Amino acid sequence: MVSTTATAIILAxxxxxxxxxxxxxxxxLLIIGFIIAFxxxxxxxxxxxxxxFGTAVGSGVVTLRQACILATVFETLGSVLLGxxxxxxxxxxxxxxxxxxxxxxxxxxxxxxxxxxxxVWQLAASFLKLPISGTxxxxxxxxxxxxxxxxxxxxxxxxILSIVASWFLSPLLSGIxxxxxxxxxxxxxxxxxxxxxNGLRALPVFYAMTMGINLFSIMFTGAPRPNSSRC
Numbered sequence: 001m002v003s004t005t006a007t008a009i010i011l012a013x014x015x016x017x018x019x020x021x022x023x024x025x026x027x028x029l030l031i032i033g034f035i036i037a038f039x040x041x042x043x044x045x046x047x048x049x050x051x052x053f054g055t056a057v058g059s060g061v062v063t064l065r066q067a068c069i070l071a072t073v074f075e076t077l078g079s080v081l082l083g084x085x086x087x088x089x090x091x092x093x094x095x096x097x098x099x100x101x102x103x104x105x106x107x108x109x110x111x112x113x114x115x116x117x118x119x120v121w122q123l124a125a126s127f128l129k130l131p132i133s134g135t136x137x138x139x140x141x142x143x144x145x146x147x148x149x150x151x152x153x154x155x156x157x158x159x160i161l162s163i164v165a166s167w168f169l170s171p172l173l174s175g176i177x178x179x180x181x182x183x184x185x186x187x188x189x190x191x192x193x194x195x196x197x198n199g200l201r202a203l204p205v206f207y208a209m210t211m212g213i214n215l216f217s218i219m220f221t222g223a224p225r226p227n228s229s230r231c
Contacts (some may be wrong), residue, residue: 026105040115043122044134049075051131081218083129093159094139095146110149114141139163 053067062070091097099105118137125132139160146154189198 002087026108029105029108029112033108033115035117036112040119040138041076043119043126045071045075046126047122047130047132050126054131088156089159089163090138090142093163094142094156095154096150096156099150106149110145111142113145114138117141117144133167136167137143 049071051170053062053071056062057064057067097107118134118141121137122132122134143160165193185202189195189202192198
C-alpha cells in the first residue's frame with residue numbers, strides 16, 4: 001500500500017511532463033509533488049500498513065521491528081509486481097485526463113493537492129488512532145480537485161461506482177474467506193488432542209497456498225513489460 005498509492009500519483013503528476021507542451025517552468029511543482037509523495041507514503045505506512053500488521057504484532061507472531069522490516073520489503077515488492085493495474089485505475093479511472101489537454105499544469109497542481117490532502121488526513125487519523133483506508137483518501141481527494149477544476153463532467157462517475165462497490169465487497173469477501181479458513185483450522189487443528197503436530201503439518205500447505213496465489217497474481221495481473229519501441 002505504501003508505494004502503490006504514492007507511485008500512482010507520482011506517475012499521474014509526471015504525465016504532464018511527457019507531453020509535447022514545454023513545462024519546464026513548472027519543474028518546481030514536480031519537485032514539490034515528489035516531496036509530498038514521500039510524506040504520503042509515510043502517512044500510509046502509519047495507518048494502512050499498521051492495519052495490516054496490527055493483528056500479527058498484537059498476537060506476538062512478529063515483533064514491531066520485524067513487522068517494519070517485512071513491510072519495507074514486501075510492500076515495495078507488491079507495489080512493483082502487482083501495483084500497475086491499481087496505479088492505472090488511480091491515474092486514468094477516476095477523472096477524465098483529456099479535459100486537461102493544454103492545461104497540464106492544472107492537472108499537476110491538482111494531483112499534488114490530492115496527495116497533500118490525503119497525507120494530512122491520514123496523519124491526523126493516525127494521531128486520533130482511527131484505522132482508515134489510504135485508497136479511500138486518495139480517491140476522494142482526486143475527485144475533490146477535479147470537481148473544483150472541471151466540475152462534475154470531469155469525474156468518471158460510472159467507474160467511481162465500481163470502485164465504491166469494491167469497498168463494500170472487500171470486507172464481505174475477506175470475512176467469508178477468514179471464516180472458512182478458521183473453520184478448517186479449528187476443526188482439524190485446534191480441536192485435536194495434540195494440535196501442535198497437526199499445526200506444523202498444515203504450515204507447508206498454507207505457505208504453498210499463499211505463494212501460489214501470489215505467483216498467480218504476478219503472472220496474470222503483474223506489471224506490464226516496458227515497451228522497447230518507446231525508448
